[in-house]
Amino acid sequence: MIKLHGVSFSPYYNKVKIALLEKGVNFQEVLTPPSQDEWLLEKSPMGKIPFVEINGRPLAESTVILEWLEDAYPTASLLPPTPNGRALARELMLLLELYVMLPAQPLVGYLLKGGRPDAAKAEEMRQAIARGMGAVAQLAQHGPWLAGDVFSFADLSAAGVLPTVAQLSQALLGENLTQRLPGVAEYLQKLGQRPSVARVWADREAALAAFMARRG
Missing domain, CATH: 1.20.1050.10 (Glutathione S-transferase Yfyf (Class Pi); Chain A, domain 2)
Incomplete structure (x- = not known):
């Protein structure tokens, strides 16, 4: 299960959310504003959103998350073929x-x-x-x-x-x-x-x- 943390009016959060929907990946949204709280910094080192938890493993930065999704779910690719x-x-x-x-x-x-x-x-x-x-x-x-x-x-x-x-x-x-x-x-x-x-x-x-x- 992938947990997507962030807020729905963030363009970067929405970029990842659309990718998850396009790929048909099962995910759960968790309302998480950006902050410098210790628990969040352990998952997103700059305190930014979005970040995801992939079977408990955190991954931050929206573009890195997209690249991970392309590697993990190569069907329904979101990149051109060339x-x-x-x-x-x-x-x-x-x-x-x-x-x-x-x-x-x-x-x-x-x-x-x-x-x-x-x-x-x-x-x-x-x-x-x-x-x-x-x-x-x-x-x-x-x-x-x-x-x-x-x-x-x-x-x-x-x-x-x-x-x-x-x-x-x-x-x-x-x-x-x-x-x-x-x-x-x-x-x-x-x-x-x-x-x-x-x-x-x-x-x-x-x-x-x-x-x-x-x-x-």
């Missing part, structure tokens, strides 16, 4: 996470706690996110998935990152910066038709709504 295709899927995944989600990360605090970034900080984040979206647009294949014909790591990441950044940038920067990716509306619609993604998005919205209700 070396170049696999490299592109991984490259797009990292572009989305390092250059789109990471510069948008400070906005999560504003959304959850209230307030807005000042004009200078907002513009700095807008430019950084827009540059990241431009890099993704440069490499995206739309064939029909982000890295080509195969639903891959790139799409797992996009399914987590794009809705989050769309919401954050529209609410706090005044522009949905994910629209810098040509055809993004059609791509997101196609993603949402995939049962694994539809379930994860529904769980994300429910968790976020519950959190905001408690905060309010």
